[in-house]
Amino acid sequence: MDSIFEKIPRESLIHLGIAFVAFILLYWGVLFVLRKLGKNPKYLLPQGVMKKVALPIFLIFVAIVLRMESFRRLFGLQEEGFWFRKSSTLLFIFAMTWLIIGVLKVVKQLIINNYDVNAANNLKARKIYTQFNILERIAIFIVIILAIGLALMSFKEIREVGISVFASAGVAGIIIGFSAQKLIGTILAGIQIAIAQPIKMDDVVIVEGEWGRIEDITLTYVVVKIWDKRRLIVPTPYFIEKPFQNWTKTSSDILGTVFLYTDYHVPFDAIRKELTKILESTDLWDGEVNNIQVTDNKAGHVEVRALMSAKDASTAWDLRVMVREKLIAFLQENYPESLPRTRVLIKDIGNENT
Numbered sequence: 617m618d619s620i621f622e623k624i625p626r627e628s629l630i631h632l633g634i635a636f637v638a639f640i641l642l643y644w645g646v647l648f649v650l651r652k653l654g655k656n657p658k659y660l661l662p663q664g665v666m667k668k669v670a671l672p673i674f675l676i677f678v679a680i681v682l683r684m685e686s687f688r689r690l691f692g693l694q695e696e697g698f699w700f701r702k703s704s705t706l707l708f709i710f711a712m713t714w715l716i717i718g719v720l721k722v723v724k725q726l727i728i729n730n731y732d733v734n735a736a737n738n739l740k741a742r743k744i745y746t747q748f749n750i751l752e753r754i755a756i757f758i759v760i761i762l763a764i765g766l767a768l769m770s771f772k773e774i775r776e777v778g779i780s781v782f783a784s785a786g787v788a789g790i791i792i793g794f795s796a797q798k799l800i801g802t803i804l805a806g807i808q809i810a811i812a813q814p815i816k817m818d819d820v821v822i823v824e825g826e827w828g829r830i831e832d833i834t835l836t837y838v839v840v841k842i843w844d845k846r847r848l849i850v851p852t853p854y855f856i857e858k859p860f861q862n863w864t865k866t867s868s869d870i871l872g873t874v875f876l877y878t879d880y881h882v883p884f885d886a887i888r889k890e891l892t893k894i895l896e897s898t899d900l901w902d903g904e905v906n907n908i909q910v911t912d913n914k915a916g917h918v919e920v921r922a923l924m925s926a927k928d929a930s931t932a933w934d935l936r937v938m939v940r941e942k943l944i945a946f947l948q949e950n951y952p953e954s955l956p957r958t959r960v961l962i963k964d965i966g967n968e969n970t
Contacts, residue, residue: 717756869926900934
């Protein structure tokens with residue numbers, strides 16, 4: 617046993633021991649800080665944070681150990697130094713990329729947890745959700761591209777090939793540029809949506825004649841959840857280049873209208889009182905707008921518009937349906953002569969001649 621330990625270089629063991637102790641201290645230090653922050657309600661961290669960062673931190677430690685000459689000397693692998701260094705570099709790039717992506721996801725979750733998108737007045741929450749969902753995808757895309765580039769550039773042969781390709785890529789670059797123009801335009805449109813925000817998560821929109829809510833926004837397309845549970849997939853440039861309706865651009869509250877077509881004998885004051893009675897009897901009304909207006913008249917009917925308000929588009933729809941039904945029932949029961957009718961005048965030609 618003593619002879620075995622005598623063959624092991626003590627200096628290598630000391631270096632590895634120091635590296636291992638440093639890793640343990642770093643790991644427990646990070647764990648201590650995360651637990652401390654987790655106890656503070658202001659910095660309440662999402663569950664599973666340590667699981668997201670523990671493995672990439674461990675892989676970074678392994679990459680550092682593989683690069684240490686002491687490790688190779690300990691196992692008599694000095695001649696394989698080139699492969700250990702390359703493996704260490706690739707593992708370090710992979711682990712660091714994993715760690716950065718994990719930290720980005722934790723930071724995003726930490727920020728959006730402070731905003732409730734299901735609240736009644738959720739405009740700010742939807743703005744934050746939209747910005748961070750798109751910016752997270754952009755950041756992850758950039759980090760992965762940079763990681764792949766660094767990994768490839770770590771090989772001298774590939775680096776030399778890349779330089780020669782770049783030096784002779786005049787015409788090819790122009791062709792590729794034109795080919796990728798649409799893709800680049802789509803990605804830029806996604807970035808523009810994140811900054812200008814013509815749409816936000818959970819916005820109520822009318823796109824291509826379909827009423828729905830914005831369910832997801834990516835760099836290249838937007839998912840609109842239609843009221844009947846279908847999904848409309850729309851490219852992001854659509855919301856930059858074409859007109860569309862956004863019912864919740866500045867606020868979630870919305871006005872609802874109900875049109876009635878009645879006879880000229882309709883009692884407007886009675887309808888006003890009934891509308892107020894209906895609205896005050898339901899929680900769907902937000903108490904803001906309540907009005908009856910005569911908006912048009914034709915030879916055979918009068919157009920009456922009932923105007924009301926609700927906290928959001930879905931509630932406004934339910935309120936309009938209810939008000940329409942109850943106003944029609946009110947006229948049927950109390951003022952049947954107010955329902956639209958067609959008048960026909962018949963003349964007795966025989967009596968006129970006599």
